Each structure stands twice: as structure tokens, then as C-alpha cells.
Amino acid sequence: MPTIDGARVVADLKRLAEFGRYETGVHRPTYSETDVASRHWLAEKFAQAGLEPVIDGIGNVFGYARGAARRLLIGSHSETQPKGGWLDGALGVIYALEAARVFRDDPGLAGLGVDCVAWADEEGHYGNMLGSRSFTGVLTEAEIDHSRSREGVALRDALQAAGFAGKPRIGVEPGRYLGYLEAHIEQGDTLDSSGLRIGVVEGIVGIWNYRVILEGQQNHAGTTQMPRRKDAGVAMVRLATAIHDRFAQIAGKRTVWTIGRMLLDPNAPSVVPGRAEMQVQFRDTDETILARFAVALEELCAAADKAGPCRCMIEGMSQTAPRLMDEAFEAAIEAAAERHLPGGHMRMPSGAGHDAQVISHKLRAGMMFIPSLKGISHHWSEDTREADIVLGAQVFADAAAAILKAG
Numbered sequence: 407m408p409t410i411d412g413a414r415v416v417a418d419l420k421r422l423a424e425f426g427r428y429e430t431g432v433h434r435p436t437y438s439e440t441d442v443a444s445r446h447w448l449a450e451k452f453a454q455a456g457l458e459p460v461i462d463g464i465g466n467v468f469g470y471a472r473g474a475a476r477r478l479l480i481g482s483h484s485e486t487q488p489k490g491g492w493l494d495g496a497l498g499v500i501y502a503l504e505a506a507r508v509f510r511d512d513p514g515l516a517g518l519g520v521d522c523v524a525w526a527d528e529e530g531h532y533g534n535m536l537g538s539r540s541f542t543g544v545l546t547e548a549e550i551d552h553s554r555s556r557e558g559v560a561l562r563d564a565l566q567a568a569g570f571a572g573k574p575r576i577g578v579e580p581g582r583y584l585g586y587l588e589a590h591i592e593q594g595d596t597l598d599s600s601g602l603r604i605g606v607v608e609g610i611v612g613i614w615n616y617r618v619i620l621e622g623q624q625n626h627a628g629t630t631q632m633p634r635r636k637d638a639g640v641a642m643v644r645l646a647t648a649i650h651d652r653f654a655q656i657a658g659k660r661t662v663w664t665i666g667r668m669l670l671d672p673n674a675p676s677v678v679p680g681r682a683e684m685q686v687q688f689r690d691t692d693e694t695i696l697a698r699f700a701v702a703l704e705e706l707c708a709a710a711d712k713a714g715p716c717r718c719m720i721e722g723m724s725q726t727a728p729r730l731m732d733e734a735f736e737a738a739i740e741a742a743a744e745r746h747l748p749g750g751h752m753r754m755p756s757g758a759g760h761d762a763q764v765i766s767h768k769l770r771a772g773m774m775f776i777p778s779l780k781g782i783s784h785h786w787s788e789d790t791r792e793a794d795i796v797l798g799a800q801v802f803a804d805a806a807a808a809i810l811k812a813g
């Protein structure tokens with residue numbers, strides 16, 4: 407099995423974090439000057455690892471292992487959230503780089519290769535997972551024409567300024583890969599709070615979002631007698647409580663649900679609210695549980711509507727399908743974790759979205775997590791113990807070797 411160089415992994419992560427350093431984290435939005443500079447730096451690192459570097463028309467950075475008979479594609483995204491952390495995305499890219507280096511140097515792995523990739527804009531500064539969706543062929547030219555950043559910058563202009571416009575966009579080359587692997591920090595506290603150090607990702611959750619609207623009668627808060635009121639705010643709060651109670655009864659082991667947005671209209675202290683709106687979201691890797699939640703939510707809304715005095719309406723806003731990871735890849739990651747850390751790992755879903763869910767439509771895909779201290783992410787204070795970073799790189803490289811050897 408390959409032996410990684412832990413100090414080299416940590417040094418490369420720290421160097422990458424210099425591009426856009428902010429406090430102890432990184433501010434490196436997609437196609438910003440620091441992001442473009444970091445992508446050229448990554449291309450250079452890929453070249454030093456013996457890979458052929460190519461930056462494509464959406465800003466994905468590839469490093470091709472020429473001459474290998476069997477290959478995995480390994481990587482993650484390299485931009486960050488605004489004032490984000492130094493490991494979110496970067497970890498998976500540097501793990502890929504390290505895997506490529508040990509594969510190059512280990513005679514026992516001759517003929518087996520790792521292609522590295524740093525995807526563009528997983529974090530959604532300009533769109534939804536632009537880089538991996540470009541690679542899998544679902545990002546259209548029309549979508550690129552219309553996409554803008556939150557600040558209003560056109561994606562076309564950003565690509566032009568970055569120097570990526572006019573380059574071909576690289577797609578999946580049929581037959582080139584056994585599959586895709588991605589390592590990532592967990593971004594939750596499941597590992598950190600349980601003292602475990604490796605997460606074997608079983609799937610990436612589907613996310614279903616609904617808007618629930620309550621319609622009553624706006625009126626004077628002093629003169630409207632209580633029995634005559636049609637208070638949309640009261641109706642919403644009661645319904646929200648009923649939803650939380652019902653979901654708790656029907657949830658799977660790891661289902662999560664959130665009412666993260668509530669609005670009252672007109673939202674004034676001396677006015678009985680005439681209209682209220684809330685958004686209800688739930689996540690699970692099991693589509694049957696998601697469907698069960700949807701039925702329960704619709705039933706509760708229908709019952710609230712029937713009971714009155716307010717009308718209750720529900721509309722679906724968005725639904726993403728859960729994506730399961732490849733079982734053989736899961737087993738390989740688990741076996742590698744068990745070799746280095748008996749009993750110190752667990753299988754778990756990913757509650758956050760990742761490029762692997764996009765790639766899983768075209769290639770067998772696997773994901774591995776390492777702990778996030780206190781579960782903090784999407785914040786500059788995000789961090790992971792150095793020993794966990796090094797251990798993760800070793801387990802990950804071992805898993806890649808096992809998958810490639812098994813063919």
C-alpha cells in the first residue's frame with residue numbers, strides 16, 4: 407500500500423490557503439483574481455506530480471496521468487465560500503494531488519493512475535456546481551449566458567476576465583475511469599462529537615423544499631374580538647408545531663427538517679396578521695422517507711385548511727434526488743480506515759451537497775469525510791486537527807489503491 411507524506415499534504419494545504427487568506431480562513435470566490443491564481447498554482451503542482459495539467463473553459467483544473475492502464479478521477483472544488491474555511495474543497499484537491507504523487511513514486515502501483523481535478527464553483531457563486539455539471543454535460547451554453555453572480559457580474563464576463571473563455575469545456579471521456587473519489591471535511595459534528603476520525607459516505611441527501619401559505623384576515627389588533635379573528639400568524643405557528651411533532655414520529659435515523667423562514671404580513675405589532683408564509687425543508691438519503699414526509703406535510707396542510715379559520719395552501723419549491731455512493735467504493739474506504747484505525751470510523755450520509763453527487767450520474771462515485779472541529783464550516787474559523795488531516799490522506803490513498811488494484 408502507498409505511503410503518503412503527511413507534512414507535504416499539510417504544507418500544500420497551507421500554501422493553497424495563502425490565496426485569499428482571511429483571518430485563519432480563506433476568501434476566494436470563484437473566478438476572483440485569487441481563485442484564478444490558485445488554479446494556475448494547482449496546474450503547476452499537478453505538472454510537478456508528473457501529470458499533464460489542463461484548465462478548461464469553465465475553470466476546472468485537470469491533471470492527467472498519462473500512460474496509466476486503469477485510472478480513478480479524484481478531486482473536489484478549490485474556490486471557497488465568502489470568508490470561508492481553508493479546508494472546504496481544498497482538502498479533497500490536495501488529497502488527490504498527494505495520491506497522484508504516491509502512485510507515481512510507488513513501483514507497486516505501476517500502471518495505475520490518478521487523474522486530479524479541482525472543480526469550479528461548487529460553492530455556487532455563479533451557478534449550481536458549474537464545474538462538475540459542465541463535466542457531466544448538463545451545463546448548457548444558454549445557462550452560462552444567463553448566469554450571474556450575487557453581485558450581478560455576468561458569468562461570461564467573469565470567464566473572460568479569468569482567461570478561461572474560449573477554451574473547450576472538458577467532459578467525461580467514456581471508459582477512461584473506474585470511478586470518482588472525493589474527500590471532504592464533514593462540515594457537521596457527527597465525527598467530532600463521537601470521537602471518530604473517518605466517515606464513509608453512504609449517500610448524499612436529497613433536499614425537498616415547500617412553501618406553506620396561510621391566509622386569514624388582516625384587522626385591527628385592538629378592536630377585533632378574539633372569536634372573530636382569522637389570525638394567519640397563529641395558524642402558521644400552530645401548523646409549524648404540528649409539522650415538527652409529526653415529522654419526529656415518522657423520521658428515519660438521520661432525517662433532518664427545518665422551518666428556516668417565516669414571514670408575517672404585514673408584520674406590525676398592532677395588526678392581526680392577514681397572511682403568513684413559511685418554508686419547510688427536509689433532507690434524507692432515502693427517497694421513500696422524503697416521500698413519506700411530503701405526504702405528511704400535505705395532510706397536515708389539508709387538515710389545517712379544513713379546520714379553518716385560515717386558508718392553508720402548499721406549493722413544492724424544489725426537490726433534489728438523493729444520490730447513493732458506490733457500495734464497492736464504500737467498502738474499500740471502510741477497509742482502509744479499519745486497517746489504520748480499527749473501530750475509529752463510521753458510515754454516514756452527507757447532509758451537504760457535493761460535486762460527487764453530480765459525478766455519480768456518470769461515474770461510480772465514493773466519498774470520505776474527516777472531522778470538522780465542533781462541526782464548524784462555511785466560516786473562516788473552520789478547522790481540523792493536523793493528525794486527522796494526515797490520517798485521512800493515508801486512508802484515502804489506500805482506498806484509491808485498493809479500488810484500482812481490484813479493477
Ligand SMILES: [Zn+2]
Binds near residue numbers: 495
Ligand atoms: Zn465543499
